[in-house]
Amino acid sequence: xxxxxxxxxxxxxxxxxxxxxxxxxxxxxxxxxxxxxxxxxxxxxxxxxxxxxxxxxxxxxxxxxxxxxxxxxxxxxxxxxxxxxxxxxxxxxxxxxxxxxxxxxxxxxxxxxxxxxxxxxxxxxxxxxxxxxxxxxxxxxxxxxxxxxxxxxxxxxxxxxxxxxxxxxxxxxxxxxxxxxxxxxxxxxxxxxxxxxxxxxxxxxxxxxxxxxxxxxxxxxxxxxxxxxxxxxxxxxxxxxxxxxxxxxxxxxxxxxxxxxxxxxxxxxxxxxxxxxxxxxxxxxxxxxxxxxxxxxxxxxxxxxxxxxxxxxxxxxxxxxxxxxxxxxxxxxxxxxxxxxxxxxxxxxxxxxxxxxxxxxxxxxxxxxxxxxxxxxxxxxxxxxxxxxxxxxxxxxxxxxxxxxx
Amino acid sequence: xxxxxxxxxxxxxxxxxxxxxxxxxxxxxxxxxxxxxxxxxxxxxxxxxxxxxxxxxxxxxxxxxxxxxxxxxxxxxxxxxxxxxxxxxxxxxxxxxxxxxxxxxxxxxxxxxxxxxxxxxxxxxxxxxxxxxxxxxxxxxxxxxxxxxxxxxxxxxxxxxxxxxxxxxxxxxxxxxxxxxxxxxxxxxxxxxxxxxxxxxxxxxxxxxxxxxxxxxxxxxxxxxxxxxxxxxxxxxxxxxxxxxxxxxxxxxxxxxxxxxxxxxxxxxxxxxxxxxxxxxxxxxxxxxxxxxxxxxxxxxxxxxxxxxxxxxxxxxxxxxxxxxxxxxxxxxxxxxxxxxxxxxxxxxxxxxxxxxxxxxxxxxxxxxxxxxxxxxxxxxxxxxxxxxxxxxxxxxxxxxxxxxx
Numbered sequence: 001x002x003x004x005x006x007x008x009x010x011x012x013x014x015x016x017x018x019x020x021x022x023x024x025x026x027x028x029x030x031x032x033x034x035x036x037x038x039x040x041x042x043x044x045x046x047x048x049x050x051x052x053x054x055x056x057x058x059x060x061x062x063x064x065x066x067x068x069x070x071x072x073x074x075x076x077x078x079x080x081x082x083x084x085x086x087x088x089x090x091x092x093x094x095x096x097x098x099x100x101x102x103x104x105x106x107x108x109x110x111x112x113x114x115x116x117x118x119x120x121x122x123x124x125x126x127x128x129x130x131x132x133x134x135x136x137x138x139x140x141x142x143x144x145x146x147x148x149x150x151x152x153x154x155x156x157x158x159x160x161x162x163x164x165x166x167x168x169x170x171x172x173x174x175x176x177x178x179x180x181x182x183x184x185x186x187x188x189x190x191x192x193x194x195x196x197x198x199x200x201x202x203x204x205x206x207x208x209x210x211x212x213x214x215x216x217x218x219x220x221x222x223x224x225x226x227x228x229x230x231x232x233x234x235x236x237x238x239x240x241x242x243x244x245x246x247x248x249x250x251x252x253x254x255x256x257x258x259x260x261x262x263x264x265x266x267x268x269x270x271x272x273x274x275x276x277x278x279x280x281x282x283x284x285x286x287x288x289x290x291x292x293x294x295x296x297x298x299x300x301x302x303x304x305x306x307x308x309x310x311x312x313x314x315x316x317x318x319x320x321x322x323x324x325x326x327x328x329x330x331x332x333x334x335x336x337x338x339x340x341x342x343x344x345x346x347x348x349x350x351x352x353x354x355x356x357x358x359x360x361x362x363x364x365x366x367x368x369x370x371x372x373x374x375x376x377x378x379x380x381x382x383x384x385x386x387x388x389x390x391x392x393x394x395x396x397x398x399x400x401x402x403x404x405x406x
Numbered sequence: 407x408x409x410x411x412x413x414x415x416x417x418x419x420x421x422x423x424x425x426x427x428x429x430x431x432x433x434x435x436x437x438x439x440x441x442x443x444x445x446x447x448x449x450x451x452x453x454x455x456x457x458x459x460x461x462x463x464x465x466x467x468x469x470x471x472x473x474x475x476x477x478x479x480x481x482x483x484x485x486x487x488x489x490x491x492x493x494x495x496x497x498x499x500x501x502x503x504x505x506x507x508x509x510x511x512x513x514x515x516x517x518x519x520x521x522x523x524x525x526x527x528x529x530x531x532x533x534x535x536x537x538x539x540x541x542x543x544x545x546x547x548x549x550x551x552x553x554x555x556x557x558x559x560x561x562x563x564x565x566x567x568x569x570x571x572x573x574x575x576x577x578x579x580x581x582x583x584x585x586x587x588x589x590x591x592x593x594x595x596x597x598x599x600x601x602x603x604x605x606x607x608x609x610x611x612x613x614x615x616x617x618x619x620x621x622x623x624x625x626x627x628x629x630x631x632x633x634x635x636x637x638x639x640x641x642x643x644x645x646x647x648x649x650x651x652x653x654x655x656x657x658x659x660x661x662x663x664x665x666x667x668x669x670x671x672x673x674x675x676x677x678x679x680x681x682x683x684x685x686x687x688x689x690x691x692x693x694x695x696x697x698x699x700x701x702x703x704x705x706x707x708x709x710x711x712x713x714x715x716x717x718x719x720x721x722x723x724x725x726x727x728x729x730x731x732x733x734x735x736x737x738x739x740x741x742x743x744x745x746x747x748x749x750x751x752x753x754x755x756x757x758x759x760x761x762x763x764x765x766x767x768x769x770x771x772x773x774x775x776x777x778x779x780x781x782x783x784x785x786x787x788x789x790x791x792x793x794x795x796x797x798x799x800x801x802x803x804x805x806x807x808x809x810x811x812x
Contacts, residue, residue, distance in 0.1 A: 029601075033620045047780070050607050056665050084637060084667065085597035087607035101665060103597055103708065105608040145778045152780050160809060161624055162782035165617030165710055168601040169610075169779050191491035191509055195435075195574040201456050201493035202511040204575075211571030214439045218567055231490060259462050259507060261490065302509065304571055330760060330786070332738045332808075333767050354736060360803075361739050372551045373575050374453070374558050376568035380736070399762070402738075402808065403566060 002258060002278025002286065006387065007313060007347050010289060013275050014296075014317050020324035021294045022179045022248060029167040032159050034220050035177040036323040041153040043146035047169050050087070051106040055138045058097040058119055058127055059110035062135040073120070073128035082107065097127055106139055113138040146170065156326040158220070178323040180222045183315075184243030185212045188229045188236055188254040188263065189302055207304040207373050208253040215311050221319050231255060233263040240267050240297075248322060249295050251315060254302035257286040264288055264299030271297060280346040280387060284310040289318075296322070304373040309349045309382070312401075331384065331399035334363040340385060340392040347387045351379035352400060363400055379403065408664060408684025408692065412793065413719060413753050416695060419681050420702075420723050426730035427700045428585050428654060435573040438565050440626050441583040442729040447559040449552035453575050456493070457512040461544045464503040464525055464533055465516035468541040479526070479534035488513065503533055512545055519544040552576065562732040564626070584729040586628045589721075590649030591618045594635045594642055594669065595660040595708055613710040613779050614659040621717050627725050637661060639669040646673050646703075654728060655701050657721060660708035663692040670694055670705030677703060686752040686793060690716040695724075702728070710779040715755045715788070718807075737790065737805035740769040746791060746798040753793045757785035758806060769806055785809065 005013075024038040053059060060076060068074035081099035082088045092098055092109035100106065100113055115138065118131035146152055152166055153159075159167075159175075167175060185208070192206040193199050209225050216223040224247050229239045236252070243250050255264045258277075265288050268274055272292030277299075279287045283306035288299030296318045300307040313329075320327035334354060352363040363383055366375055381402040385392065392398060411419075430444040459465060466482060474480035487505035488494045498504055498515035506512065506519055521544065524537035552558055558572055559565075565573075565581075573581060591614070598612040599605050615631050622629040630653050635645045642658070649656050661670045664683075671694050674680055678698030683705075685693045689712035694705030702724045706713040719735075726733035740760060758769040769789055772781055787808040791798065798804060 030616055030619060033623055043780075045604075048610055049605055052610075056663070083608075084595060085608050101667065102663065103595070103610070140778070146780050153783055157784075160783075161617060161620035162714060162779065162785065162809075164620040165613045165714070166780040166783040168613045168616035169710070171601055171604070171611055173602045189490060189509070195577055196579045198451075198577070199455055202489075202491050204454055204458075204509070205577055207571045207574045210436055210574035211567060213436060214567035214570040217439055257462070257508065261507065304575070308568060308571070331762055331767075332740075332760075333762070334738075354738075356737055356739070356805075361737075372546070373568065374449075374552050374572040377559055377566075377572040378563075379568065397766070403568075 004278035004280045004285065005276050006280050010276055010279050010314055011317055013289060014314060014321060017275060017291055018294065018296055018318055018321035020178065020322060022181060022322055024176045025179050026174050026176050029164055029173055029175050032175050032177055033161060033164055035159050036220070036325045037153055037157050037159055038155060038176045038178045038324070040151050040155050041167065041170070041172060041175070043150045043152055043170050044148055045171065046143035046147050047145040048140060048142060050142050052140045053100045053102060053104050053106055053113040053138060054140055055113050055115045056102050057100060057114045057116040057138070058129070059092055059100045059106050059113050060097045060129065060133070061092060061094060061110060062112040062133050062137065064095060065114065065129050065132040068129050068132050070130045073130045075126050075128055078121070078125055078127050111135045154326070156324045158325055180220060181249065181319055181322045182222045182224055182247040183216055184224045184226050184247040184250040185209050186226045186229055186239055186243060186250065186252045188231065188252060190231045192228045192254070194228065208300070208302070208307045211304055211308060211373070212251055212253065212311060215308070219316055219319055231261040231263065233266055236263045237267045237270055240271060244271060244292055244295060244297070249297065249318070251298045251300060253300040253307050256288050256299035256301055268297045268299055279310070282346050282348045287314065289314060305376060308376060329401055331401050332361070333397050334361040334400045335395050336392055336398045337362050337364045337394065339394050340365065342389065342391045345387055348385040350383045350385065351376055352381055352383050353378065354380040354400065363398060410684035410686040410691065411682050412686050416682055416685050416720055417723055419695060420720060420727060423681060423697055424700065424702055424724055424727035426584065426728060428587060428728055430582050431585050432580050432582050435570055435579055435581050438581050438583055439567065439570055441565050442626070442731045443559055443563050443565055444561060444582045444584045444730070446557050446561050447573065447578060447581070449556045449558055449576050450554055451577065452549035452553055453551040454546060454548060456548050458546045459506045459508060459510050459512055459519040459544060460546055461519050461521045462508050463506060463520045463522040463544070464535070465498055465506045465512050465519050466503045466535065466539070467498060467500060467516060468518040468539050468543065470501060471520065471535050471538040474535050474538050476536045479536045481532050481534055484527070484531055484533050517541045560732070562730045564731055586626060587655065587725055587728045588628045588630055588653040589622055590630045590632050590653040590656040591615050592632045592635055592645055592649060592656065592658045593660055594637065594658060596637045598634045598660070600634065614706070614708070614713050617710055617714060617779070618657055618659065618717060621714070625722055625725055637667040637669065639672055642669045643673045643676055646677060650677060650698055650701060650703070655703065655724070657704045657706060659706040659713050662694050662705035662707055674703045674705055685716070688752050688754045693720065695720060711782060714782060735807055737807050738767070739803050740767040740806045741801050742798055742804050743768050743770045743800065745800050746771065748795065748797045751793055754791040756789045756791065757782055758787055758789050759784065760786040760806065769804060
C-alpha cells in the first residue's frame with residue numbers, strides 16, 4: 001500500500017527540496033517572451049526623458065487660463081510651435097502659448113497643455129483659450145513612467161508582452177534569463193507502442209510522451225523525449241540514468257504503483273532518493289517524487305488524464321522552483337453547474353468547460369473515466385474539490401484553474 | 407473630429423470583413439501546440455482497441471461475486487494471468503478468475519475486475535473474493551474513449567497539450583493546420599528612436615514594435631518588424647505598401663489621430679479602404695481598422711498602453727478571423743477592490759492585479775496614465791467597464807480578461 005501524502009504536503013516537499021540551480025544566459029529582450037528573468041531590472045534613465053504633452057493643443061502657463069470660459073476666453077500670444085522629436089528652443093512666458101502636438105516636448109515655462117478643441121486660433125498671432133486648466137494638466141512629466149534606480153521587473157518574473165515593451169522603453173535590449181530546464185520524458189510499459197504504429201490486441205499507443213512534451217513546452221521548459229521502455233527494471237534504470245546525465249530532471253510515466261512490474265519507484269530509489277510515493281488525489285494517486293542530487297525525478301501514473309493532472313500540479317511547480325519563477329496556481333471562482341458528490345478524503349480534480357453570463361462564470365464538469373484523454377480535448381480549465389468535502393451543491397462557488405495557451 | 411464606433415461595432419466590422427484566407431500546411435502533431443487546426447479530426451479506430459482493466463486484481467464474471475463478503479468470500483478457480491501488452495489466449499468461464507494488471511486486456515467471458523485489495527490468493531489454485539462487483543466494474547471498454555467516426559477535435563480549435571495527447575491516442579501523427587498569419591509592424595513618429603539608442607531631448611524609444619511583436623508571437627502569429635518611419639506620408643505609404651505585399655496584414659502604430667502629421671489614416675485609405683476611424687474606448691480612441699483586399703490594416707495609437715489594449719481586442723480578434731480560430735474573449739468575474747468613477751459614454755479598460763481568497767477573486771486596479779507602459783509590467787489581466795456605466799461600487803462584480811503566457 002502507498003503511504004499517501006496530501007497535495008499540499010507534496011508542494012511543501014517540492015519547495016523545501018528544489019531551488020534554482022540552473023545557469024543564466026544573456027539574450028535579446030525581443031526573444032525573451034515567456035522566459036524567467038534572473039535579475040531585478042532597474043531603470044537607469046528617466047522615462048520619458050522630458051515633459052510631454054498628452055494632447056494636441058497649446059502649451060500654456062496654467063495661471064494664464066484661470067477664470068476663462070467660452071464667453072470670456074483668455075487671449076494668449078502664439079509664441080511658436082513645437083516640432084515632434086525636437087527640443088523646443090523657446091520658452092513660454094506670461095501671456096504666451098506654444099502650439100504642441102501629442103507627445104511633443106513641453107517648452108520651458110509652460111506647466112499645462114490645453115486641448116485644441118477648447119482653443120481658437122484668431123489668425124492674428126493670438127489664440128483664445130475657452131477652458132481653464134490646472135497646473136500639470138495634460139502633461140506626462142519627466143520620470144513619470146520610471147526614474148533612475150526604480151525596479152521595474154523583479155527577478156523570477158515570467159516575461160509577458162508588456163514586460164518586453166517596458167524593457168524597450170528603458171533601452172534594455174539584452175536581458176539575463178534562466179536557461180530553460182531540460183526535462184527527459186520516458187514512457188514505460190509492455191503494452192505501449194509509438195503513436196505512428198497500429199496497436200495489436202492488448203497494446204495501446206503511448207500518449208504520455210506527446211502530452212508531457214506539449215505541457216513542458218507550454219510551460220517554457222525544453223522537453224527531451226526518450227522513447228518507450230519495457231517493464232524491465234534494468235532497462236528502465238539504464239534509460240533513466242542516461243537521461244538524467246543529459247538533463248536537469250526526468251519524468252517516468254507508467255509503472256508508478258506498487259505492483260511487481262512497477263519499476264519506477266525502485267529505479268528512482270536507485271538513482272537517488274524517493275521523497276514521496278502516493279498522493280491523496282483523484283486522479284493521480286500513484287505518483288512518485290524523488291531527487292538525484294538537485295535534479296527532480298517524477299514517476300507519474302500511466303493513465304494520461306492522471307499524468308496530465310499530476311504534471312500540471314507537481315511538475316509545473318518544480319519547474320518554477322528550478323528556474324526561480326515566482327509562480328502560484330491562481331484559481332478563479334465559478335459557480336458549479338450541478339451537484340458534485342463527496343470525494344472521500346482526497347482532493348479531486350475535474351476538467352471543466354466555462355461559460356460567462358450576466359457577470360457570473362459557470363463551470364460545467366466534464367465527466368471522464370481515468371485514462372480517457374480525448375475527454376480533455378476541449379476543456380477550459382479544471383476544478384479542485386477539497387479533501388473531506390461532503391459534496392458541493394449546484395450554484396456553489398468552486399476554484400477553477402484555467403488552461404492557457406496564449 | 408473622429409466618428410467613433412463602439413468596441414462591439416468594431417468587432418462586428420471585423421467579423422463581417424475578414425474570414426479565413428490563409429493556406430493550410432501539414433505538420434507533425436508534436437509540433438502543433440498552439441496552432442489552429444484546419445480540419446475536423448475524426449477517429450478511425452476504437453480507443454482503447456480492447457476492454458482494459460483499470461485496477462490490479464482479478465478479471466471475473468460479476469455474477470460469480472454477487473452476495474460475497476469478508477466473512478463469506480466467493481471462491482474462484484485461478485485460470486491464469488494476463489500479461490501486459492498481450493492478448494489473453496484463455497477465456498473466463500463460470501467459477502473462474504484470471505489475474506490481471508492495470509491496463510491489461512480483459513479475457514473473453516469476464517465482465518468486471520476486482521481490486522487485489524479485496525481478494526486473497528489461497529495458494530492452492532483458488533482465490534477468495536471478499537467484495538461483490540457489478541458488471542462493467544473497473545473496466546474501460548473498447549471504444550469508451552473514441553470510436554470510428556467520432557469527431558474528437560473540431561476545425562478552428564487552438565491545439566492545447568491535451569489535444570496533442572488525444573492526437574497521439576488516435577495515431578494522428580500529422581495534422582493540417584492554418585499557416586501562421588504574417589503581420590508587419592511599422593512604428594511611425596519623428597520622435598521615435600530604436601530601443602538601443604539614447605533618446606535626445608524630445609525623443610523617446612520605440613516601444614510598440616517590441617510590444618506588438620511579443621503580443622503577436624504570444625497569439626500564434628508571425629511578427630514582421632519593419633522599423634520606424636518618420637512623419638512623412640509618402641515614406642509611410644511606401645513602407646506600408648512594401649510590407650503589405652510580403653505579409654497578410656499590417657499594423658501601423660502612431661499617427662492614427664486626425665492631426666496634420668497623422669498619416670496612418672490617409673495611407674490606409676490609399677492602400678485600400680478605411681472601415682473605421684475612432685473607437686469609443688479609453689484608452690485607444692484614435693484607432694483605425696482598414697482592409698486592402700482581404701488583408702487587414704490597423705492604425706493603432708502611438709501610446710503603448712493604448713496600442714496594447716486596442717491590439718488585445720481588435721488585432722487579436724482579426725487574427726482569429728484570418729485563421730478560422732474559434733475564439734472568444736472569456737471574461738472571468740471578480741469583485742472590485744475600490745470604487746470606480748463614471749466613464750462618460752465610452753468603454754474603459756483598466757489593468758488589474760488579482761488576488762484569490764476564500765473562494766472570491768478580487769481585482770485591484772492598476773492606476774496608469776496613458777503611455778506609462780511600465781505600469782503594465784506585473785498586471786494579471788484587465789477589467790472592462792461598460793459604456794454609460796455610472797461608476798462601480800467597491801465589492802461589485804466586474805468582468806476580467808486574463809493575460810496568459812503559459
